[in-house]
Amino acid sequence: MLTCRHSGGRWQGKSNSTPWPAMTSWGSLAAIVFLQPSLFLSVVVKRKRQLEIFEGRAGDEYRAMVSWKGIYFVLTLFLGSFFGSIFMLGPLLPLMFFSPSWYRWITDRVVATWLTLPVALLEIVFGAKVVITGDGFIPGERxxxxxxxxTRMDWMFLWNCLLRYSYLRLEKICLKSSLKGIPGFGWAMQVAAFIFIHRRWEEDKNHFENMLDYFCDINEPLQLLIFPEGTDLTDNTKARSNEFAEKNGLQKYEYVLHPRTTGFTFIVERLRDGNNLDAIHDITVAYPQNIPQTEKHLLYGNFPKEIHFHVQRYPVQSLPTSREELQLWCQKRWEEKEERLRLFYEGKKYFDATGRSKIPPCKSEFRVMVVKCISLFYWTSFTLAMFVLLYLYSFVRWYFVILVVIFVMQQKAFGGLELLELACHRFFSKKLRNSERD
Incomplete structure (x- = not known):
């Protein structure tokens, strides 16, 4: 069994709260599954259908069993992303050196097929309910x-919303740079040109400039997800946020953290100047039951029973033009989120009085169900087929090994596939400018 601590009605987020500290990130989970599957599977003594928690007084030690649901979810996503990176994205890598814009167009759509898999698992297999209220998306808008x-999983749960109200192929995410080295997940994120940051503005500013300018240059529609708070809501992060609020004479928050506005204002200004921004979507997410704070809680089978999204759309024309006013605008949105979430958690746990989705989706629920069923069938069949091919054919095994080496070594040599793609784009842009001069 795995051990974790529960104190004062909250799961503690410290890494020393479990004797298995490796189970604190997707990277660690992937490493265990990929490198030491026997160690991973030995944890499971019995197959359990739900998270088992032995109640006791606050502050006592609790024991949680890894559930079959959690193992199935993590293994399915990991193997899909791992084999997908090797056998679906791998053959597309040479296209980067001939036409970065076509490479981006094709790989965005291939990656989007995998993004439907977590949605299918959460809703079909685990029965999660999705409720969306507020404003709608305009399909294809930037x-x-x-x-x-x-939670640390909000970015993944958002796909349940975007599958209905937008196009998953348009989404890019700002993520911490340590995630790009994860086998499978990280490789696919590099191919998808997600923006990896170090959370130090001096280092991140130049990278933001390069990536945002690239998306503007190739005229590919972009929906960029950012978390202005910078980290997920825990007791420790809330204490730091309240300390910041006290020093600066601001309101202390219970349900959100004070946003960091520097990156937000820079991104909005850069995209607006590059004519690649139509609106800002302000989304508030809430979980009435089962809040999976970290990846390890998914292994315990602690999936959300309901995920509520409230969407507010602000056209770019309505946004302030000055940086200072844009910072205040962002802070105002977080004041509204705090009040909205307070009413949600202290009330009936609905953003809307009816408790149902108010806005018509861009796609019918029947179409969404068809996409989810196809995704579940395809990725299950694809994973099994790759195992069979690896077992039967030596040339497939050689191809597999070569691609793994390429994915690992390119990151050491170039820093990541998204940076290599950026370098290729600069090369072709410079070549085009020189030819125009001649």
Whole structure:
């Protein structure tokens, strides 16, 4: 069994709260599954259908069993992303050196097929209910999505919303740079040109400039998800946020953290100047039951029973033009989120009085169900087929090994596939400018 601590009605987020500290990130989970599957599977003594928690007084030690649901979810996503990176994205890598814009167009759509898999698992297999209220998306529009960061998994749960109200192929996410080295997940994120940051503005500013200018140059619609809070809501992060509020004479928050506005204002200004921004979507996410704070809670089978999204759309024409006013605008949105979430959690746990989705989706629920069923069938069949091919054919095994080496070594040599793609784009742009001069 795995051990974790529960104190004062909250799961503690410290890494030393479990004797298995490796189970604190997707990277660690992937490493265990990929490198030491026997160690991973030995944890499961019995197959359990739900998270088992042995109640006791606050502050006592609790024991949680890894559930079959959690194992199935993590393994399915990991193997799909791992084999998808090797056998679906791998053959497309040479296209980067001939036409970065076509490479981007094709790989965005291939990656989007995998993004439907977590949606299918959460809703079909685990029965999660999705409720969306507020404003709708305009299909294909270019936007910045700002969202409160309740758990470390919010970015993945948002796909349940975007599948209905937008196109998953348009989404890019700002993520911490350590995630890009994860086998499978990280490789696919590099191919998808997600923006990896170090959370130090001096280092991140230049990278933001390069990536945002690239998306503007190739005229590919972009929906960029950012978390202005910078980290997820825990007791520790809330204490730091309240300390900041006290020093600066601001309101202390209970349900959100004070946003960091420097990156937000820079992104909005850069995309607006590059004529690649139509709106800002301000999304508030809430979980009435089962809040999976970290990846390890998914292994315990602690999936959300309901995910509520409230969407507010702000056209770019309505946004302030000065940087200072844009910062105040962002802070105002977080004041509204705090009040909205307070009413949600202290009330009936609905953003809307009816408790049902108010806005018509861009796609019918029947169409969404068809997409989810196809995704579940395809990725299950694809994963099994790759195992069979690896077992039967030596040339497939050689191809597999070569691609793994390429994915690992390119990151050491170039820093990531998204940076290599950026370098290729600069090369072709410079070549085009020189030819125009001649």
């Amino acid at each position: 936007s910045v999505i700002i969202m409160n960061h309740r």
